[in-house]
Amino acid sequence: MPDEVRTIVAELAGLAQRLAEVMETETDCLERSRWDALAMLGPEKSRLSLQYDAMMAELGRLPRGALKLDPSFPQLNEAGKRLDRAARAT
Secondary structure (H helix, E strand, O other), X not given: XXXXXXXXXXXXXXXXXXXXXXXXXXXXXXXXXXXXXXXXXXXXXXXXXXXXXXXXXHHHOOOHHHHHHOOOHHHHHHHHHHHHHHHHHO
């Protein structure tokens, strides 16, 4: 498996996990009316979102079969599900 695939899959899994954490914290801040804490999350969420979009585009250019064989693919799959749940809750 090409190192490029392994690197992207592992990095994207970690990035998606962190973005989901930020979004979950954001939801918590909204529910608790913690506006100061919510404002502090904005820059990190924006940065992570831009990185996520760029990496997803890069991932889309890689062979599909290679992705599923990567040892980090299950973590990426779980991170994607968590990110989806966080996005729906926001």
